[in-house]
Amino acid sequence: MTKTVTVFGATGTAGAACVDELIRQQTFDVRVLVRKGGQQEKASSGVVRGEYEKQRLYDRWRAGGVGILTADVTDHAELIPALRGTDYLVSCVPYSATESQYPLIWAAREAGVERFVPSEFGYIYEWEQFWPTDTAHRRMARQKAFIRRVIELAGLDYTIIPAGLWPEYYMVEPVVVPGDGTRKYAWSTGTDVGRIIPHVLAHPASRNAVCPVAATAYCSWNDLLAVREGLLGRKVERVYLDVDQLRASYAQTPEGPGQTLLGIAVAGAESPEGMPLWANWNGAFLPGFRGTPLDELFPRVIEPFVAATLAAMTAAGA
Numbered sequence: 001m002t003k004t005v006t007v008f009g010a011t012g013t014a015g016a017a018c019v020d021e022l023i024r025q026q027t028f029d030v031r032v033l034v035r036k037g038g039q040q041e042k043a044s045s046g047v048v049r050g051e052y053e054k055q056r057l058y059d060r061w062r063a064g065g066v067g068i069l070t071a072d073v074t075d076h077a078e079l080i081p082a083l084r085g086t087d088y089l090v091s092c093v094p095y096s097a098t099e100s101q102y103p104l105i106w107a108a109r110e111a112g113v114e115r116f117v118p119s120e121f122g123y124i125y126e127w128e129q130f131w132p133t134d135t136a137h138r139r140m141a142r143q144k145a146f147i148r149r150v151i152e153l154a155g156l157d158y159t160i161i162p163a164g165l166w167p168e169y170y171m172v173e174p175v176v177v178p179g180d181g182t183r184k185y186a187w188s189t190g191t192d193v194g195r196i197i198p199h200v201l202a203h204p205a206s207r208n209a210v211c212p213v214a215a216t217a218y219c220s221w222n223d224l225l226a227v228r229e230g231l232l233g234r235k236v237e238r239v240y241l242d243v244d245q246l247r248a249s250y251a252q253t254p255e256g257p258g259q260t261l262l263g264i265a266v267a268g269a270e271s272p273e274g275m276p277l278w279a280n281w282n283g284a285f286l287p288g289f290r291g292t293p294l295d296e297l298f299p300r301v302i303e304p305f306v307a308a309t310l311a312a313m314t315a316a317g318a
């Protein structure tokens, strides 16, 4: 029987790409859970999607056969009936709304949902939570790892999808490169994260498993920056920092997005040999999956994202 997938945080970057891919893939019946409102609107990038844009997505998805359900997502009395009939519940909420998943887990259990896919899509938080340096990022990693425990406690199956680094977030110059830049990392641009979720879910090896994907590319920082230089036709400014320099830089940087990115770099650089916080699961299990080619991704997504970030920094006087 066809399984039903419901997406929460559907109008976000990963969420919208996930819904679009679910429609294209036609493996699952698809639903979207819409928040009734009244909550603070959040976004990973800081840029929130407006109501008009969301309505346009709902209209397009409805036309693609998606069921749109609205509920007060803080209230189990409304959530439980909204989730009945869902087999896999996929959450794509931004990191700043991680806690919004707690009522969902309880309601999913009561509604008979089989599997919960929490909003992860970064490092392997299960490991990062125990890394030595206490940063804002490690605190988030600890909460995401805790959420997995709550899912297990609720008796639900889970699929954890670490996706490495979203390259668009790390390309403001001078680019901070952890170590000497030769180690391979997993790179997954936000839309490729969303696109790969239905493929991971459709694979039998994803049940109660951690599936760390490299949805866009599996390559070193130096390799990625070489592609960017080739496309820009100029040198990309960068600084190579070892783990001690990254820790010092983190300690000197005021709280905010810049400090969070440095916390991510600290965690990446602290990974012991043979125990990285990312991997290329799709290389082994989804060999047919293709991420966005880098020569298309840089001009279409990454450079505009970098330009918007710089404009926001200028406006904030950073």
Ligand SMILES: NC(=O)c1ccc[n+]([C@@H]2O[C@H](COP(=O)([O-])OP(=O)(O)OC[C@H]3O[C@@H](n4cnc5c(N)ncnc54)[C@H](OP(=O)(O)O)[C@@H]3O)[C@@H](O)[C@H]2O)c1
Residues within 6 Å of the ligand: 008, 009, 010, 011, 012, 013, 014, 015, 033, 034, 035, 039, 040, 041, 042, 043, 044, 045, 049, 054, 092, 093, 094, 095, 096, 097, 100, 119, 120, 121, 122, 123, 163, 164, 165, 166, 167, 169, 190
């Ligand atoms: N590794 C990396 O480099 C990296 C980078 C970025 C993000 N990530 C991770 O990827 C995941 C998804 O991030 P994203 O950037 O795709 O998300 P996003 O685009 O920021 O998500 C925005 C959407 O979240 C929902 N939302 C807004 N406020 C909310 C609230 N108060 N409570 C619950 N939901 C709310 C809204 O969708 P609806 O109105 O449809 O509910 C909104 O359109 C996060 O876990 C994040 O940590 C990783």
